[in-house]
Amino acid sequence: MQASDAVQLRPWLEAIAAISTALNRPVSLPHVLDLVSETASRLLGYDFCAVLLVNEERNALTITGAYGLSPSYVQQVNADHPVVLDPDDELQAPSSKAFLTGTSVQVADTVADATFVPWGGVARQQGYRSMISVPVVSSGVPVGTLNGYTRLPHDFGPDEQDLLSLLADQAGVAIETARLRDREAATIAELLAANTALAEQHELLRRGEAVHEQFTQVALRGGGVAGVAAALAKLLGTSVVVTEEPSGTTLAEVSRDGHPLVTEEAEAYSTPVVLGHDTVARIWVPRTVLPLLAIDVRAIEHAATVCALEVLRARTALEVEWRLSGEIVTDLLTGNPAGLVTAAERAGRLGLDLTNPHAVIVVHGDTERAAFARVLSVARSLAATAQPRALVSAIANDVVLLWPAKDEADASERAGQLQRQLRRVGVGPELGVAVSPLCTALADYPSAYRRARGAATIARLRGQTGTAASVTSLGVHGLLLQLEDVSELRRFAAETLAPIRAHDAARGTALEQTLRAYVAHDLNTAATAAALFVHPNTVGLRIRKIEQLLGVSTAHVRSIAELQLALSADDVADALGTRGQDGGARLR
Numbered sequence: 001m002q003a004s005d006a007v008q009l010r011p012w013l014e015a016i017a018a019i020s021t022a023l024n025r026p027v028s029l030p031h032v033l034d035l036v037s038e039t040a041s042r043l044l045g046y047d048f049c050a051v052l053l054v055n056e057e058r059n060a061l062t063i064t065g066a067y068g069l070s071p072s073y074v075q076q077v078n079a080d081h082p083v084v085l086d087p088d089d090e091l092q093a094p095s096s097k098a099f100l101t102g103t104s105v106q107v108a109d110t111v112a113d114a115t116f117v118p119w120g121g122v123a124r125q126q127g128y129r130s131m132i133s134v135p136v137v138s139s140g141v142p143v144g145t146l147n148g149y150t151r152l153p154h155d156f157g158p159d160e161q162d163l164l165s166l167l168a169d170q171a172g173v174a175i176e177t178a179r180l181r182d183r184e185a186a187t188i189a190e191l192l193a194a195n196t197a198l199a200e201q202h203e204l205l206r207r208g209e210a211v212h213e214q215f216t217q218v219a220l221r222g223g224g225v226a227g228v229a230a231a232l233a234k235l236l237g238t239s240v241v242v243t244e245e246p247s248g249t250t251l252a253e254v255s256r257d258g259h260p261l262v263t264e265e266a267e268a269y270s271t272p273v274v275l276g277h278d279t280v281a282r283i284w285v286p287r288t289v290l291p292l293l294a295i296d297v298r299a300i301e302h303a304a305t306v307c308a309l310e311v312l313r314a315r316t317a318l319e320v321e322w323r324l325s326g327e328i329v330t331d332l333l334t335g336n337p338a339g340l341v342t343a344a345e346r347a348g349r350l351g352l353d354l355t356n357p358h359a360v361i362v363v364h365g366d367t368e369r370a371a372f373a374r375v376l377s378v379a380r381s382l383a384a385t386a387q388p389r390a391l392v393s394a395i396a397n398d399v400v401l402l403w404p405a406k407d408e409a410d411a412s413e414r415a416g417q418l419q420r421q422l423r424r425v426g427v428g429p430e431l432g433v434a435v436s437p438l439c440t441a442l443a444d445y446p447s448a449y450r451r452a453r454g455a456a457t458i459a460r461l462r463g464q465t466g467t468a469a470s471v472t473s474l475g476v477h478g479l480l481l482q483l484e485d486v487s488e489l490r491r492f493a494a495e496t497l498a499p500i501r502a503h504d505a506a507r508g509t510a511l512e513q514t515l516r517a518y519v520a521h522d523l524n525t526a527a528t529a530a531a532l533f534v535h536p537n538t539v540g541l542r543i544r545k546i547e548q549l550l551g552v553s554t555a556h557v558r559s560i561a562e563l564q565l566a567l568s569a570d571d572v573a574d575a576l577g578t579r580g581q582d583g584g585a586r587l588r
């Protein structure tokens with residue numbers, strides 16, 4: 001080898017070494033292809049150079065590495081004029097032909113070559129007059145081309161083409177290396193992900209065992225719902241609330257710093273505690289800890305299972321107490337002589353002193369079996385919060401509570417609380433709730449129940465179910481409810497209203513209904529007509545007929561007072577269960 005040849009060879013060896021060095025470094029493929037383009041330009045004296053790679057569909061070439069080409073030109077070519085690869089197209093770009101044929105393709109003069117006319121605009125824009133395209137092959141498969149450009153017309157000789165092919169081979173090696181590196185990186189990432197997943201699974205199992213152990217210990221030592229809540233709060237590091245369903249009464253709560261005690265769906269994640277087919281409680285965790293991890297969700301679900309067992313355990317014990325308390329309440333309120341003798345003693349065994357003041361709270365209404373069960377459940381949940389505990393019983397269609405109260409205001413507040421909880425579970429609007437005056441002796445209970453039940457019935461039939469009723473809140477009705485013997489009330493009402501009832505029965509009219517509505521709407525004809533869905537003139541005619549039959553004038557205060565008293569007396573007699581044969585509740 002002559003010295004001149006060595007001098008000429010040295011830059012090529014240095015260039016190949018630089019490219020090889022780049023391949024052994026963690027650099028991107030475009031960076032290596034830029035280096036190949038720059039090497040070709042410098043060694044072969046080209047003004048521009050580019051490496052075009054085929055896309056995934058293998059139907060177009062786009063510039064991936066370049067030297068000397070403006071970024072705008074590269075962007076425009078890739079976006080608007082990618083080199084289309086169509087073997088059936090007779091008119092093919094030089095790069096397309098080189099790729100498809102696997103041979104070098106050159107254009108010595110882009111202006112003089114008629115076949116280059118379709119791409120002449122792009123050439124003028126970038127400013128080149130000649131170009132050569134050499135195929136790039138990786139693992140025996142064509143993957144792109146290496147293109148060289150000059151500003152002046154130029155004839156690319158065989159030696160020059162061989163040297164450019166050598167650099168194209170380097171580009172092919174770079175592409176294969178990059179692909180191997182990508183596959184290696186993907187494999188490493190998959191292995192790391194698998195290792196991470198195994199570690200997480202191991203941690204999940206470890207924590208799962210810890211969760212199981214903690215809740216098992218709670219169940220074994222009979223920690224109750226409070227123990228379950230405490231264990232869950234410790235596991236999650238947040239506050240926990242457990243409420244009874246359907247009443248919403250709090251069964252347990254554990255507060256943690258910085259985490260609120262919440263029982264609203266918008267602010268807390270809730271999990272039902274299911275016993276059989278019924279939701280008996282609900283566990284609440286504040287949303288400040290969301291999103292919950294999988295292990296946290298499993299911990300809550302495990303807590304719900306143990307909580308269900310604790311509720312069942314507590315209910316089994318309470319069933320006996322509820323049965324005993326129900327027998328005591330029934331004996332007291334129905335006046336069973338044999339039961340009254342031992343009622344105080346039996347109540348004492350449950351820790352209750354019936355000589356202390358108690359109010360009788362009555363929930364009255366014709367409810368279906370499922371709704372009645374919910375009413376009884378809510379009443380029992382509320383009774384469990386009383387200190388000392390209140391007694392609960394079901395008598396016919398009534399749910400009755402004997403509530404230990406400090407005074408009548410306290411009793412009324414508890415009755416209102418019961419009504420609000422009933423509304424919360426969707427059974428409140430059709431029920432009447434009433435509370436009696438305080439009972440201080442065993443003999444007070446039967447009459448207190450009778451009056452409270454009558455007040456609840458009247459409140460329900462009058463549609464006054466928004467608040468708990470009492471004897472004093474019902475005005476004249478409440479006063480009449482305090483009478484022990486209501487037979488005189490029935491007789492007075494029957495004698496006073498007999499003429500219009502006889503007329504209604506004989507002619508199918510609605511005089512009594514009209515009179516009730518007229519009195520209820522303060523003698524307002526228009527309001528009465530609206531309530532009865534009739535014309536005001538019809539109301540006027542009926543009122544005159546009533547006056548004629550009864551021999552009274554509704555313009556006289558005394559007459560109206562007597563009629564109102566007769567209607568109220570009839571209502572009270574109905575509410576207390578002493579209907580006549582014409583009966584049925586007529587309250588509106």
